[in-house]
Amino acid sequence: MEVAPVPGGGAGEEDGGGADRISNLPDDNLRHIISLLPTKEAARTRILASRWRPLWCSAPLNLDCRDLTADNAAYAGMVATMLSSHRGPVRRFCIDANLLADPPGATDAWFRSTAFDNLEELEFSSNQHSPPAMSIFRFSPTLRAVTVEKTVLADAVFHGLHFPVLKHLGLSEVAISEMSLHSLIAGCSALEHLLISNCMGLNCVRINSLSLVSVGARLTGLRRPMCPLLLGKIVVENAPRLERLLLLNSGTRLHVTVVSAPKLETLGYLNDEHYYSGFSRLVFGSTVIQGLRIVDEQLVTVVRTVKTLSLNMDTLSLDRVIQLMRCFPSLEKLYIRLPKSGPSNLWRRKHRDLIKCLDIRLKTIVLGSYLGNKTQLNFATFFVLNARVLESMTLEYYADSRLDDKEFLSKQFRDLQLDNRASRGAKFYLTTNISIRNHWEFMHVRDLDLADPFACE
Missing domain, CATH: 1.20.1280 (Monooxygenase)
Structure with a gap:
């Protein structure tokens, strides 16, 4: 492979690199x-x-103190020196207060500095079981992105507090009451992206926001003696701009009710894992999805706005997916992390009449952890032979060593009956590349700011 030389320029006249x-x-x-x-x-x-x-x-200074390597005694001094020697304003500040010998005292002194007057981004982490310095909230008029981790946010802090330009808010392992969280959301009139991860002190979060575009919620069953109450319910009461709802839970159940979200297009990660306390539950109007099963098919509220869906299946069931397609008839993209086993998923006789009337609008299908066994093959073949507008199907193969075997590849495509595919223009990919983003990869609120959060580019 030939590599074209990179043209010169822009290096500055001092090194002879041409016009700068x-x-x-x-x-x-x-x-x-x-x-x-x-x-x-x-x-x-x-x-x-x-x-x-x-x-x-x-x-303007973009200062991430988490990259500094120093013991606790020297850490505060290094940060103070950097701040005092820099004449420009601080635009972004990331600090792990747990590395400070006196977290409240040190951070309070810094935050009162005029260098922070127009701070736009703040990431604050602390293992202290006490609220952060009150001076941290003096930036509320200018902050555009905030991430707070491992701290306590007391009720008194949010009384009358407003963040008029805040667009990204991430709360991780934070102790906060429902009243404070609801007050915080109400005070963020421009908030577009909200991530709530393993927060304590919450039982039910009610989403009422005219600006929110994406919401992510994670619940892993983590409990602490200081605050044992964990998030169990989310009610989307009024979110006219909400487009993405990501349920990042693992290890315990989460009940979600959507009352009004007329622009909701992206939904995930629905799963059928059975926890010690039961299945997760998702409610749209009269439709109740428990695990991945629609409780009563006679009472299905059709949700026509949802176009992208991601599933983590403990048991691969074509019947369950067909149920979901009936609930979400406009579905265009389907991502499924496949289990290794499941029912046979034989469908030709069972769904013979259904095939004639089911309008499958799927354009993109991505199946992760594909092995090519009987249950997975029958599942994939259903869409190969019946999805008439399919544009691409990606099979993320689990055993990469066999993809060099041309005979094996030919057999896989032959078993999928690609010559008889319903969509003649569809393309099929067998790859070892990770094709579906896992739910645990959403670590920062900015990870929610993606048109298709499930795709690995």
């Missing part, structure tokens, strides 16, 4: 470029050219 057009930009533009870089890379811009040297010290 970037350095001709106004100072404010260059400072903005520097502010988008991680701290270490931003500091290195001083060596690019003489034009850049004074800009670093006055550029």
